[in-house]
Amino acid sequence: MTTYNRPVLAPSVELIGVCKSYGRFRAVDELSLQVSGGAIFGLLGPNGAGKTTTIRMIMDIIAPDRGEVRLFGRPRAAEDLLRIGYLPEERGLYRKMTVGDQLVFLGRLRGLSRRDADAATTLWLERVGLASWRRKKVEELSKGMQQKIQLVGTVLHEPDILILDEPFSGLDPINQGLFKDLLADYRRGGRTVIFSTHIMEQAEKLCDEICLISGGKTILSGPLDEVKRRHGGRAYRLEASGELDRAADVPGVETALVLDGSVKLILEPEAEGAAVLRELVGFLAVTEFRSEEPSLEEIFIRSVQDAS
Amino acid sequence: MRAENVWVIATREYLARIRTKGFWIATIGLPVLMAAVLILPALLLTRTTSAHRLVIVDTTGELGEALIAELRDDSEFRKALDQLDETLDGVDTSALDDKLQGFVPLLEAPDADLERQRAELDQRIMTGEIDAWVWISEQGLAEDRIEYHAESVSNFVTQERLGRAASSVIRSFRLADAGLDVEQIERLQRSVSLTTLRVTEAGSREQSAATGVMLAYTLFFMLYISILVYGQQVMLGVIEEKSSRIVEVIVATTRPVELMMGKLAGICCVALTQLAIWLGTVALLTLPPVVARLGALPEGIDIPTLDPWLVVHFFAFFILGFILFSSFYGSVGAAFNNIQEAQQFAGIGAIFAVAPMLLFWMVLNDPDSSLSVVASLIPFFTPLLMLLRLAVKAPPWWQVALGYALTVSLALATIWLSARIYRVGILMYGKKPSLPEIWRWIRYS
Incomplete structure (x- = not known):
């Protein structure tokens, strides 16, 4: 887990009361969020939660029905978008084009001059080990190589904010490593990364801040450690011998899961850990009883269930 | 934008x-x-190499010469020929004439034994000495036809040209036979063609x-x-x-x-x-x-x-x-x-x-x-x-x-x-x- 102890810069991306409907379907409903400058921000949620729509609104690919998008602490301007590197969930390349032409083309669309785009292409192809493939057509590349080229196309213009929509889906392990290194690089350089995922373990390992959305609404948001603290305190691990099955009957215990001589307890919201322990000691030989921080996955599932 | x-x-x-x-x-x-x-068509026209070797037997003894002259004087080919003459200015091309016209006609006198001569002509086709033979007879003319014998009879263009040449020769012969002036009749029968001129702001122009x-x-x-x-x-x-x-x-x-x-x-x-x-x-x-x-x-x-x-x-x-x-x-x-x-x-x-x-x-x-x-x-x-x-x-x-x-x-x-x-x-x-x-x-x- 990454602890959140970095200087908080001005918010790099900010959404204020953003709404978007498709026909009668509300894809995003009064969504507000703030991404601190220099953070790795996870936009989390199940499939269909509105993550892609939210990201597309940040990128001005679709316009919100209501609400405001701010970049770098001010209302979004067209030039600001050139300072963002965006990797959509649906991503591809021109199959018949050479790797080099393709990257120079993308670089120029991101505002680089021909010469700068060319230099950046050389540099980045070197960095991902594909320099010798520059003159090859994309269709001759393996899928893994194409993923690298897509990534290079996203960061070629050295953006200040990186927005990655489901970046890890379909990646082979080598490229997953490459993406993670890049995220770490960005964080070290004080730049911002926003990525969306529905895989909580990844978010847990990588993020400084999260926003969990479901049904187009924010369920919870904030720095990851703070979120965990807020939603922690109800899970306990119990090491004991005796009639472990009876732990579930103790007042204040919501669920008790017995696993190899240890018990995972989830307490009822109002229950006190100390009171439960007093009861347990009555019929068990307790060797350990400690508060357990919940995984993001657990928080996610519980929050989504609570919300619906 | x-x-x-x-x-x-x-x-x-x-x-x-x-x-x-x-x-x-x-x-x-x-x-x-x-x-x-x-x-290509123009090119092919002047580069024809497969001459049609033709033996003409005229039992009437009156049309053979004229038909050969007509075959050699086919206007379409005359034109191509003139062009060639111009291009190859100064070179004697008369030797090429027959070849370029497509026909190499040869007049042969009728034999005493006609049946034997016909069999012999067939034989010459089979050995590849000639490509075809034409038989003109009194009886045929009475029925308005002449015979054309060849190994392949699907050469429509050649047959069409031969038929046209023969018709023209026979028509002239019949007209003369009836005591009419062939040239005068031809002059009187000429059709007219439209010369089209397109009128534009810049004045009319032939088109x-x-x-x-x-x-x-x-x-x-x-x-x-x-x-x-x-x-x-x-x-x-x-x-x-x-x-x-x-x-x-x-x-x-x-x-x-x-x-x-x-x-x-x-x-x-x-x-x-x-x-x-x-x-x-x-x-x-x-x-x-x-x-x-x-x-x-x-x-x-x-x-x-x-x-x-x-x-x-x-x-x-x-x-x-x-x-x-x-x-x-x-x-x-x-x-x-x-x-x-x-x-x-x-x-x-x-x-x-x-x-x-x-x-x-x-x-x-x-x-x-x-x-x-x-x-x-x-x-x-x-x-x-x-x-x-x-x-x-x-x-x-x-x-x-x-x-x-x-x-x-x-x-x-x-x-x-x-x-x-x-x-x-x-x-x-x-x-x-x-x-x-x-x-x-x-x-x-």
């Missing part, structure tokens, strides 16, 4: 297409084919009807095919971008309308390059020195000259027609997920293109009829039909101006509408959209 982005995208489209083999095969292939159609039609036809179809083919190219390009999922990578920093404009501009320039090469070839082939070199053209066809203003109209109408059709095709490509889905819809565009085709002959025949005028002012038809009218007969200037004004307005409206469908469609995957859905896309802010 950032002009820079449009430029970058247009350049990519242009280079990506110009660099394909297909483009050059089509661009070079068509003029080569056209030139081949024009030049055969066939030439006028050929020019109008060529320009009309060049325009028709280019507009349709390149309109479809736009559709395929959009579908490719959508199905390869590159489109969202591009629109991250580019407005969809810039992407669409860049695409239209790039592909339009590809088409203009091709048309310029084609028209350039036509202009080159119709230069007087080249024409003189090519020589032998079919009767009644002279080489038309391209009026520079007509060329200007041609390109202007191409650009307008291209915008109309390609922006339609572009939005169809954007709305659907694959070629199969899009093809059903693309047919609608084809209707607008086929209608002027159906009106082609009517407008050509009567470019000023009210139907022609109205049809040529319907914006979807204007590029093709107004160009046709311009090629055939200068319409009143106000009709041309009105045609342009209406087409430009419609082109702008189509681009606007297409851009609205395009910007939503390119991001939609999955289900095939219904018409009401597409209508909703247009109305999205």
Whole structure:
């Protein structure tokens, strides 16, 4: 887990009361969020939660029905978008084009001059080990190589904010490593990364801040450690011998899961850990009883269930 | 809209297409084919090597000599021959005459034993000494026929020429036999031909009807095919971008309308390059020195000259027609997920293109009829039909101006509408959209 102890810069991306409907379907409903400058921000949620729509609104690919998008602490301007590197969930390349032409083309669309785009292409192809493939057509590349080229196309213009929509889906392990290194690089350089995922373990390992959305609404948001603290305190691990099955009957215990001589307890919201322990000691030989921080996955599932 | 982005995208489209083999095969292939159609027949005519070795046996003893003379004097071949004589100035070509005429006729006297002679002639065909023999007899003439014997009797052209020569000889013989003056009769029976002159502002100029039609036809179809083919190219390009999922990578920093404009501009320039090469070839082939070199053209066809203003109209109408059709095709490509889905819809565009085709002959025949005028002012038809009218007969200037004004307005409206469908469609995957859905896309802010 990454602890959140970095200087908080001005918010790099900010959404204020953003709404978007498709026909009668509300894809995003009064969504507000703030991404601190220099953070790795996870936009989390199940499939269909509105993550892609939210990201597309940040990128001005679709316009919100209501609400405001701010970049770098001010209302979004067209030039600001050139300072963002965006990797959509649906991503591809021109199959018949050479790797080099393709990257120079993308670089120029991101505002680089021909010469700068060319230099950046050389540099980045070197960095991902594909320099010798520059003159090859994309269709001759393996899928893994194409993923690298897509990534290079996203960061070629050295953006200040990186927005990655489901970046890890379909990646082979080598490229997953490459993406993670890049995220770490960005964080070290004080730049911002926003990525969306529905895989909580990844978010847990990588993020400084999260926003969990479901049904187009924010369920919870904030720095990851703070979120965990807020939603922690109800899970306990119990090491004991005796009639472990009876732990579930103790007042204040919501669920008790017995696993190899240890018990995972989830307490009822109002229950006190100390009171439960007093009861347990009555019929068990307790060797350990400690508060357990919940995984993001657990928080996610519980929050989504609570919300619906 | 950032002009820079449009430029970058247009350049990519242009280079990506110009660099394909297909483009050059089509661009070079068509003029080569056209030139081949024009030049080859003339070339083949003068390079005939398979002479038809023919033995003529005339049992009447009166027609044989005349038939041989007639076969050697066939006017069509005379012309080709004269041309050759001119080219090979000073060289004695008389030895080639028989060969070039296609026939090597040989008159043989009838034998005492006719049956034996016929069998012998058959034998000579089988050994390959001669190709055919012709038998002229009293009895045959009474029945208006002569015999032609050959191993292969499917050589229609040769037979037709032989039949014509024989008929002419026999007719002259019969006329003379009846005591009439052959030359006088021929002079009296001559038919007249129309000399067509096209009246233009610059004064009248001799131009055969066939030439006028050929020019109008060529320009009309060049325009028709280019507009349709390149309109479809736009559709395929959009579908490719959508199905390869590159489109969202591009629109991250580019407005969809810039992407669409860049695409239209790039592909339009590809088409203009091709048309310029084609028209350039036509202009080159119709230069007087080249024409003189090519020589032998079919009767009644002279080489038309391209009026520079007509060329200007041609390109202007191409650009307008291209915008109309390609922006339609572009939005169809954007709305659907694959070629199969899009093809059903693309047919609608084809209707607008086929209608002027159906009106082609009517407008050509009567470019000023009210139907022609109205049809040529319907914006979807204007590029093709107004160009046709311009090629055939200068319409009143106000009709041309009105045609342009209406087409430009419609082109702008189509681009606007297409851009609205395009910007939503390119991001939609999955289900095939219904018409009401597409209508909703247009109305999205």
